[in-house]
Amino acid sequence: MERMTFRLMFRKMRHHLPQLIGIGLLVMVGTAFFVTLYTIYLSYDRRANELFINQCYADVTFYGSFDEYDVAAVESSEGITLARGRIVHDFRNGDIILRAVSLTDEINIPYIHEGTLPSASNECALLKKHAQAHGTGVGDTIVLQGKSLRVTAIVASPEYVYMVQNERAMMARPDRFGVVFVTNDFFNGTYNEIAALGEITKDEAEIIGESIGAARTVTQDNQVNKVLFREDLKQIRTFSYIFPLVFAFLIVMVIYVMIKRTLALERRQIGVCKALGMTEGRLLLLYIAQTAVVALLGAVFGCVAAALLCDTIIGFFSVMFEVPGLAYEFYPVLCGCVILAFMALSAVSVLIGARKVLSPMPAELMRPRMPSGGKQILLEKAAFLWKRLSFNTRYALKSALRNKGRFFAVLLGMCGSCALLTFALGFFNSAEYTQTAYFDGFANYDVMMEISPMPMEMAHPVEEKFDVINRALMIPVKIDGDEYPLLVVEENFDMQRIDTSRIRDGVLIPRHYARKWNVEAGDTLRINDADVTVTAVFEQNFGLSIYTGYDYVKEIIRDFVPVYNVIFARGADISELKDLSLRYSFSYSTLPDDKNSFASLMESLNTLIWFMLACAVILGLTVLYAVGLMNLSSREYEYMFMGVMGYSLKNIMNAHIKETLIQLVIAIPFGFALGYGILNVVKTAFSSDNFVLSAAIYNESYAYAGIAVILMSALVAVVSGFYVNRLNIVEGLKVINE
């Protein structure tokens, strides 16, 4: 761009500075939101994978009872490069579950934050999150099964990026669950796990597992820790796109409206430039460069804001996962791409708005524009109604529809802001609703105990301690090559609200599975090698399982022996459970514990919700103000003329407010619908085989979102009032040529 054109570009920018600042602000917030979350996504992916690789996260883990021969057999198997036996045992101490894990050389190596790994049976390494929750440090002592252990290291583990006990448990609170790494001689007895490294498929791993009599074989990709990692990555990435997409759409709209208005005002100047020999391309560049410069500045500031915000957001994500070294990292390619994308977006918006306006011949551009032909609006055709409206109302209605571009830009600003507010509040509601739906609606037990399998005719000693119990059998089954839990229950099962009358003739499946497998009630589903009937589909948010009865399960599993390995119970003092679990050696989880864990997890999302709400308000205010100002300046002469005719500020503002009301009446319902739509997209990303988020937006959230948009519009109307009040009638009428 030549020097004068460059200078002209910057000087012209002064004329629509508020709009340009608005565009810059939208770009900045959109960039900050996207870069923050995408940086976290990239950093988390990178750091977690580094942890998995550097600390030799086991590729496959076999569960059962093993000796050294089994370990050797695994190690000599094709595809396996290294195998180690270990003992893992959960100890309950009051409300706290401590999982003791014997250290294995070269596999699942703890990452040392501080200290050195234990070398004697009275030493241990403690997982950082649990240590932090209890203020435990290196040199302190913890008690495990009556033994005092000196903490020699605070560590992270590739297996415990997430504090989850097992596939069916909720994410545990770090103060209630911890992992303690001990030396092999802490335990006496046979191994209950073999961890192995190697490049093998799931099927190959299962063949090895069968050969050593493993009860379960789990590859790294199917470990709950890895599954949660993958799902969180997906969720963070999905979240990163939503707001910037809405912002990008509105940026295009604001630029389009602004450029149309600017070009209409500068029509004659454009003609002059063309008469002087300026090409259309150069003229286009002149206008593209203005918004591109603003987009560049906005995006750069957005990247800087992201750098400042990242660690705060990582801070609240760290409630969910812990990866050493996870902190803000500068990704130049990401920032560069975002900056270029926003610049390109602004350029395309100008191109769309300006291409046609710039193409006429100079003589045509320099002639005064022909006034656009007046047209009746739809309401005018209803003469009976139209005649009854006041002049002021008729003026407001016609004004609203006079410039469709600006009208729709304001409408979209209101709608977008309302949608994002509805979504942010709705996301919070959904978490609350999901919690209530499961813990107060679906689950009807106090405690769930996992015991060693027992024949149905034998009663477990713990049963007599409770008022009501239900037995069930939890077994893994295969559907489309993947394992899913099948819960076999008796017909009187009432610990979870499922329709037990349907378990005789088939299986009941959660709606999430139904969508995933594309089946409905009445369809046939292939489980293991059997075709079974789906008798019902129901809503389940946590611990998703397929349900069937003890009679029908024989259709799925040949030679089925009726046993139970799960006891659901209610109506007893659960404080006794600790002693009972030690005495009868079973693990258990209580509903209040799970509820608390989920509630604390949801609390950590508050920061993100506030971040989203702030973005939605910025979006609404910016669009309404930027487009509103364009509206005002384009009607400046009209308002001044109305002033000459004796219209008071009140009359003018009445018309202005009526126009805003028309827009609000249209925009708010669409905003609600769009917000609900966004929530449903996010809901899908947030749902997995372990957890399903139910989309719910409470009435008060709709009310808050609507009120917020109305308040924003009111604020802009007040500013407009000041603007109209300041108009100088005499001076204004002198400059009517543009």
Added chain:
Amino acid sequence: MNLYTLQSLSKDYGEGDSLVRALRNVNLEIPSGKFVVILGASGSGKSTLLNMLGCMDNPTSGRIFFEGTDITSYNKRQMTQFRKTTIGFVFQSYNLLPDLSAIENVEISTEMAGLSRKDAEYALALVGLSERAGHFPGQLSGGEQQRVSIARAIAKRPRVLLCDEPTGALDFETGIKILEVIKQIHMEQGTSVLLVTHSQEIAKIADIVIRMRSGEIISVTGNAEPVEPCEVVW
């Protein structure tokens, strides 16, 4: 060779009931190096003709030859190039870019034509506005603005200067000064000048006067003894 040769040139605006025939079958030859005045009342088609000659607009039919080259066959890029290098425009309402100072308004034209800042400064000096170079159009009087407009037109040393009612928005004294500047440039630089006006008096300064009415040429007459601008009274 003639500067311009026009063959059956017509220009229509609008269509149907609102059709306006601005130029009707104009045939004309304009020699090179002359001071030509196109004279006519408002709506006679003189400005439309000037726009056609400057490649500012496309004719509905007919041809315009500039020094033997058919400029009506030019594409957009060639028309832009023609305006940039060959034509200088002076408009009735000055049409300066309000965001650029006087010197910058001239410089934008020289820059596009690949000339230097010195050419812009020289042109501004030629119209006697060197001291007001840093002022913006809003800070200049009407006469000063028109002089900047002339400087902008001549700075790129065009072959033809097209002036559309250059004195139309000015008072008498200032108008005379502007005509003097245009005449001076014509004399000193040998630039062909085509000046549109509705004033019979101004027509007296021309070598050739083309009279128009209702989109048609009604006469082309030569002035044996053109008067000096300072002798004109209107």
